[in-house]
Amino acid sequence: MEIKGSVVLVTGGGNGIGEAVAKYFSKRGAKVAIVDMVQKNIDRVVKEIKEAGGEVIGVQANVTSEAETAKFIKATLEAFGKINVAVASAGIIRDGTMLTLDKETGKVSRKMGLDKWQPVIDVNLTGTFLTLRDAAEAMVNGGWEGLLVPISSVNKVGQIGQLNYSSTKVADALMPKIIIGEFLMRGIKNIRCVGIAPGYTATPMLTGMNQDALKAILEDVHIGRLVEPDEIAAMIGHCVENGALNATTIEITGGLCNSKGIAK
Amino acid sequence: MKTISYNDMEFVLDKTASGWEITRKQAGGASAVVAAGLFADLPDGEAEVRAEALVKTVFPVGIKSVGPDVAHPNMVGDLKIVGPDVSHPNFIYWNKDSTSFAK
Numbered sequence: 001m002e003i004k005g006s007v008v009l010v011t012g013g014g015n016g017i018g019e020a021v022a023k024y025f026s027k028r029g030a031k032v033a034i035v036d037m038v039q040k041n042i043d044r045v046v047k048e049i050k051e052a053g054g055e056v057i058g059v060q061a062n063v064t065s066e067a068e069t070a071k072f073i074k075a076t077l078e079a080f081g082k083i084n085v086a087v088a089s090a091g092i093i094r095d096g097t098m099l100t101l102d103k104e105t106g107k108v109s110r111k112m113g114l115d116k117w118q119p120v121i122d123v124n125l126t127g128t129f130l131t132l133r134d135a136a137e138a139m140v141n142g143g144w145e146g147l148l149v150p151i152s153s154v155n156k157v158g159q160i161g162q163l164n165y166s167s168t169k170v171a172d173a174l175m176p177k178i179i180i181g182e183f184l185m186r187g188i189k190n191i192r193c194v195g196i197a198p199g200y201t202a203t204p205m206l207t208g209m210n211q212d213a214l215k216a217i218l219e220d221v222h223i224g225r226l227v228e229p230d231e232i233a234a235m236i237g238h239c240v241e242n243g244a245l246n247a248t249t250i251e252i253t254g255g256l257c258n259s260k261g262i263a264k
Numbered sequence: 265m266k267t268i269s270y271n272d273m274e275f276v277l278d279k280t281a282s283g284w285e286i287t288r289k290q291a292g293g294a295s296a297v298v299a300a301g302l303f304a305d306l307p308d309g310e311a312e313v314r315a316e317a318l319v320k321t322v323f324p325v326g327i328k329s330v331g332p333d334v335a336h337p338n339m340v341g342d343l344k345i346v347g348p349d350v351s352h353p354n355f356i357y358w359n360k361d362s363t364s365f366a367k
Contacts, residue, residue, distance in 0.1 A: 031301070043296035053282065055301030059322050075321045078314065079302055 001145050001240050004029030007080040009072070011063050011131050012090030014041025016203035017151065020229030021087050021236055026054035028237065033076040033083075034058045035090070055080070063090045063127030073134045082142055085240055086135030087149040088128040088172075093205070094120050095161045117164045124168035132175065132193070139191050146190060147240055150175045152197040154253045173197055173249040180247035192246040194239045199253025202226035222255025268316055271325050277315045284311050286319060298322060 008025040012018035014036030026032045026049045034049075034056065036042045042058035049056040057079045061068040076083055094116040102109040132148045139146035152173035159166050176193040183191060200206060200217055206226060207214075218224060235252050239245045266277045274289040275298065283304035287295045299318065303311035 039296075046297045046300070050285070050297050050300035055283065056297075057299035057302075057318075057322070058297070071321065071324060075318060078318045078321055079299055 001084065001147065001243065003237060003240055005031075006084040006240070007031045007033070007076065007082050008085040008087065009033045009035065009076050009083055009131075009135060010087045010089060011035040011072075011127065012088075012151075013058075014038050014045055016089075016205065017198065017201060017229045017232050018087070018089040019045050021089060021233045022056075023049060023052075024230060024233035024237060025085070026052065026056060030085075031055040031080045032057075033072065033079065035061050035063070035072045037062060037090075063088070063131055064122040066130060069130040069134050073138055077138060077142075082144045083135055083138050083146065084144055085147045085149065085236075086131055087151065087236060088131040089151040090123055090127050090131075091151060091168075092120055092123045093162065093165050095165070097161055098163050112163065120164040120168055124165065125171050128168075128172050128175070132179070136179070136188075136191055140188055143190060146192070148176075148179065148191060148193040149236055149239065150193075150195045150249075152195045152249050154197050154199040154251055154256055156197060156249075169197070176247050176249055192239075192243070194245050194247075195249030196232060196236060196239070197249050197251045197253075198227055198232050199251070199256045200226050201232060202228050220257050220259060221253070222257060225254065227252060227254050266312055268319065270319060271323055273323060275319050277312055279308065279311070284315050286315055288323075 003025060006025075008022070008030045010018045010022045010032065013022045013032075013034035018034075018036070022032045022034050022045060032049060032054060034042055034045055036058075037060065039060045042060055046056050046058035057075060059072040059075050061072045063069060073083070096112050096116050098112045099108050100110040101107065128150050132150060136146070136148060150172040153165070153169040155162055155166050156170040156173045157166075158170075173195050176195045179193045183189070183193075200221060218226070232252060235250065239250070265279070268275050268277065276287045276289065276295070278285045278287070280300075282301050284302040285300045286298040286302070288298050289295050299315075299322075302318070303314055306314065
């Protein structure tokens with residue numbers, strides 16, 4: 001599929017990887033719909049894309065809501081007439097261990113609450129499901145060539161302190177195999193699905209963290225630096241153009257290894 | 265150029281060299297771009313109608329973004345009820361919302 005002239009929908013498009021994806025595709029001639037929770041982020045990215053000569057629309061929406069998902073799908077179709085690529089990059093973290101022990105008594109002093117569990121499930125898993133489901137519905141009914149892109153994470157292998165986040169990201173990584181299997185069963189041939197599992201990426205969430213902790217993370221990355229959001233966007237661009245990529249999730253980590261040097 | 269007032273907001277529909285542009289007026293005289301590069305191949309009248317319809321889709325009346333309001337847990341005695349806080353002023357019940365609890 002050609003990027004130029006395609007319509008690309010990006011959730012979480014107001015910053016980080018989503019912003020990079022939106023700008024990458026716009027620079028290459030795609031029409032871009034940006035969805036985000038934060039209106040001021042939408043306003044900034046839409047303005048920058050418009051000033052660069054891009055065709056763009058910004059929609060403030062909550063990806064965990066069916067009604068709001070229907071809203072941004074409808075808005076994209078009204079603006080551009082079709083959807084070819086849906087990148088579900090809206091995601092959040094609420095880190096913490098499942099149990100915390102009191103150092104003196106050894107008894108459980110705190111449990112991970114639903115206040116940390118449920119929002120991560122809602123945004124990263126339910127939100128991805130709703131975005132891909134409704135984008136696929138539009139693609140099937142419209143008959144357009146399409147690509148669905150759930151954003152997983154290298155932490156799908158299981159990251160301490162991220163039981164909630166890793167649980168959603170392993171599920172997101174599995175989606176392409178199931179979705180494409182179902183499409184094959186149902187005779188849906190115009191849509192592919194490729195997941196992307198980024199490693200540690202230079203988004204504001206990571207670059208703003210404790211610099212000593214960041215340095216420790218980078219010691220396990222073979223290329224010795226964070227992955228740039230533009231590099232993630234370029235991988236998604238390749239997935240759009242390479243029609244053989246399908247029903248899989250691709251890691252882009254810069255060579256993330258365990259401390260003993262074994263690639264994760 | 266056409267200005268429309270809708271849902272207590274003001275929008276400007278403007279034809280540019282690259283197509284139609286929709287901007288939203290903000291407090292203090294600033295404006296934010298809602299969409300750009302639209303409907304370049306349509307006649308002006310049809311483009312205006314579609315731009316106005318698009319505004320109403322992007323900013324619908326009566327639906328606001330409300331996720332699970334876990335920052336405002338309900339306490340019933342010692343029982344903490346986590347989920348959408350239906351008493352929160354921004355909460356609007358939506359019976360098809362997958363994140364809403366049944367009433």
